[in-house]
């Protein structure tokens with residue numbers, strides 16, 4: 001699965017894997033793909049250095065990248081406490097009542113919520129990049145908009161390619177005009193923040209909109225057949241996020257959550273503002289239902305909603321409160337039916353890709369691969 005882009009980056013397969021887990025990122029790169037570590041949760045000093053050191057030691061010299069969340073709208077001089085003060089009391093009460101209804105225990109005395117929103121603030125993302133630029137990362141991706149011009153320039157000075165996620169052709173053109181190198185066209189089916197256009201429609205639209213810039217297709221890809229389809233639509237590679245959540249290397253810290261993912265079908269996700277205030281696809285749970293209910297208080301805008309629910313999400317995860325337990329994940333969750341190592345996932349992707357290419361070749365009257 002080689003394209004010009006995969007050759008440029010020196011990887012065997014044009015398969016890019018987004019993951020919050022260093023062990024998964026390293027395993028993706030070792031398997032011949034391109035592992036990209038999500039940095040949003042690295043808000044404590046020293047954590048990102050520790051995990052990038054770990055990747056360096058386990059990646060066998062293979063290339064890898066980093067993903068940050070720099071919102072396009074800049075919020076200057078605002079602290080987490082300022083944001084906290086903007087949350088209405090009625091919303092806090094709704095969280096308290098909902099947790100009480102399900103008997104969710106408190107965190108232990110002095111225990112801080114593992115889930116903070118500060119990773120979405122530009123100043124935190126900038127600190128993460130100050131750390132990451134000291135490592136030989138080959139790619140920097142940004143989730144929520146084009147990275148600022150000075151960051152693009154710093155990346156380019158170091159030979160680091162810059163990618164940005166886009167949910168529409170209009171977003172993709174903005175990224176191109178901002179000087180980025182790769183557009184990740186992320187469709188409606190995807191886990192995490194998504195737009196409203198499905199991958200089948202979005203991929204070719206973005207490919208045409210930014211030609212000749214390389215495009216990676218994201219959203220709903222979990223098989224080699226789907227990779228073949230994305231490449232046929234003009235993508236130079238694929239960007240997968242959900243499928244890694246049930247790999248043996250992933251560290252979800254909850255066997256109950258893994259069980260829920262393995263059991264879920266493709267119709268068991270919802271695009272909800274419950275987690276961050278912006279529409280993000282995730283497992284549908286009684287928690288998302290409560291937020292999306294007509295008689296609820298409704299969600300707050302980003303970043304208020306994320307801050308409001310951060311502690312609640314940590315409590316639900318820690319105590320594995322089954323009806324409320326969820327995670328961002330895409331519709332491809334319907335195919336995630338067993339726990340396998342990252343290498344086994346790659347073996348399956350390459351086999352499926354070859355089968356799809358053979359099939360299309362037969363249909364076209366050509367001999368197989």
Ligand SMILES: Cc1cc2nc3c(=O)[nH]c(=O)nc-3n(C[C@H](O)[C@H](O)[C@H](O)COP(=O)(O)O)c2cc1C
Nearest residue numbers: 018143190191192218219220240241242328329330
């Ligand atoms: C658990 C999870 C967390 C995610 N967090 C981020 C993130 O922090 N930054 C980002 O750019 N994309 C994030 N995404 C989106 C992925 O980068 C990717 O675009 C998406 O998962 C692709 O669609 P798929 O889920 O169908 O594979 C996340 C996805 C998942 C499943």
